[in-house]
Amino acid sequence: MKKSQEFVQQHKERFLEELFDLLRIPSVSAQSEHKGDMVRTAEWLREALLKAGADRAEVMPTEGNPVVFAEKIVDPAKPTVVVYGHYDVMPEDPKGEWLTEPFEPVVKDGRIWCRGADDDKGQLYMHAKAFEAMVAAGELPCNVKFMLEGEEEIGSPSLYGWCEQNKELVKGDIILVSDTSMVSWQQPSITCGLRGLCYMQVEVTGPDHDLHSGLFGGAVANPANVLCDLINKLVDENGRITIPGFYDDVRELTPEERENFNKAPYNKENYMKGIGVEELAGESGYTTIERTGVRPSLDVNGIWGGYTLEGTKTIIPSKASAKISMRLVPNQNWEKIAVLFEDYFRSIAPATVKVDVKSLHGGQPYVSPTDMVAYRAAEKAVEESFGVRPLPFFSGGSIPIVSGFESILGMKSILIGFGLSKDAIHSPNESFGLEQFYTGIETIIRFYKHFSAMSAE
């Protein structure tokens, strides 16, 4: 693969310029005003994959945002790698906290600053460029398919159906995903577990219009106060979620598993410094690594109600709402949890208010076995690039569709992500190191080499 790696070195600057064009399109899937941007991004990727060497590339419509599919079949007898990535990004909100324009990439301090720089445009584009390099160098050792969606950040609602309808088209031996992070640049890792997600929205309604808080204060249930009470009842003082049945399917780790799991490098001071807090919190009896990797969690993602602008307004608001999501761990089922949540939330609401509960999206947890060929190939590729053997690591994040790939397509996924926690994905000032981008491309090329060779053994 020497020529492929040389090709990368020769075209580094062009690769970056192309990525910048991709980053400039504000492909925010959560906001309907960006509908046109989603199609533009898909078209852009289709052309980029054709130019990179695909035999065919298509923008395939779905009920939501289109899927970009592309492939290069070098020999039907050889293994096939299916690259998955997503071209949609998180909203820029809160815009005021960005130090640069959210959709205008800037290189500073060796990093690309832009929404999507890491998650997932930067990471998916590494695959397009690794592919181009291998094709250009005449070294592509296997078949490659690309399946790029535009709805990952909203739970991939259309990709499940697309996979059902395109099982043959997308058939392959392994799904290759770069949409995760490493423990650190010094301690690379391969993600072998992902938490699931159950994302709910609740609305509490009191009076049918905002009331004067002087004339009515003290005589009427205030939906904002009630919402606080209800949210507070969802987690107890030991950090345990109180929804009846919530933990029923959670498997407790064995002492040995816990011991292994806690071998991952973790420095409490650095961890706290990285996020700017002076004390951590969480479920009693578990370490931070366990709390984020193999224990479920519940968080308010957003809350709003009443007067939230400058100054004062003396009202009892008519409504108050919150977005609340739960991360789930292996064996939990998000659809079951959504029902448990709704039942419990309704059951604890007082008769003085009305509540509305809906499930916005969800995804099942996923485990990637460390004994499969793809894992061993990835391990070798990462070790060659970093000079350090990567740790298998359970990530707290979720890529709901990954468990869908297994159930619908019967394919396992290998998660080689090059993100770092400082990339601040989903936050203002998202960034991606140039070194991460280029090392990612090199490592992906190495993965193709080892995976093809090991599969042939």
Add this chain to the structure above:
Amino acid sequence: MKKSQEFVQQHKERFLEELFDLLRIPSVSAQSEHKGDMVRTAEWLREALLKAGADRAEVMPTEGNPVVFAEKIVDPAKPTVVVYGHYDVMPEDPKGEWLTEPFEPVVKDGRIWCRGADDDKGQLYMHAKAFEAMVAAGELPCNVKFMLEGEEEIGSPSLYGWCEQNKELVKGDIILVSDTSMVSWQQPSITCGLRGLCYMQVEVTGPDHDLHSGLFGGAVANPANVLCDLINKLVDENGRITIPGFYDDVRELTPEERENFNKAPYNKENYMKGIGVEELAGESGYTTIERTGVRPSLDVNGIWGGYTLEGTKTIIPSKASAKISMRLVPNQNWEKIAVLFEDYFRSIAPATVKVDVKSLHGGQPYVSPTDMVAYRAAEKAVEESFGVRPLPFFSGGSIPIVSGFESILGMKSILIGFGLSKDAIHSPNESFGLEQFYTGIETIIRFYKHFSAMSAE
């Protein structure tokens, strides 16, 4: 006063057109973008009072919005009525719930629909027109001064200082205020007590930027969840405020006072229907009339944090905030309560977050004695207009400056308001009945007659 009342009948339509011009100016004191509108409104009122017959009228600058002062001195030996009103209004937010434009008055079903139609532009303009009618008819029986401010809805921060500096200018025998409501149109009332107000804003900060809720969920205190917990801790399950010392200065009513107080007409079904709730709430052991009239209360007026737009965003927000106000009852002191609130809120906050607490504004509770001349004159005027003897009534609302008038100017206030609960002040679709407006003007003229006559006795 026959000629004055005839004058009103002859000029009804013009009075309404003028009020509409006043209502069209969006004089929202809480929002700095309306700074220019405040000055426009003050200038408009100055001219209107000159035209109505004032000898002098001035727009007097303050550190905030200007005070409009006007007067007509018919005879220094006669009593002087000081009319107080406020030309600022509440924000229109939430705009989506208005059935008409918030600042374009419309008459429908015999009512004026517009922000400020009642509170307080509609009510203050009744005074300008009653004054005009008496001047035009040559029947003005005493001296009149107008003191109209533009900051009542934000706690009158500048009027206290203005009063200190203009004690002589504004000197008089009674302050006449129409900024309250009646029990009902069938059961008119005169407000003899107002609750005080202590309005706070709190901010809870967790991590120094929004975090990915998958990667960090379970290991970090979520400021939105913590805020809910803290708010929940402010009121116990019996509806009692938990802030230590909060009730220290609250005087318990005697059984006799409670009995009298509860004689006011109250129909639970109608009360609930009027605000669209199926059950009431509040402090155990007290009636609805007591809960809103003579017991303190605590309400979240607004709450916000994290992602609140369409769809989903999987974050642990960095911050969450709330506006929280308390209504206070006689003997409570808002400055003391603000300190107690802040101390308590800080004391219950966990070490996993930082909290910021500030006091936005406040005002002392007020009691208007029923044995003063002005009360008896008002009682007679209302009885003549309505054919029913008005009840003395404790309102749950606050007009903080009213207690300031007593402490700074040494003058009592008489609160003859013509509002009704259906006017929906501070809410979308505020309105004011044409009958309320015209009956108000007539009753004010009657008040002048009786007050002058009784003062001369």
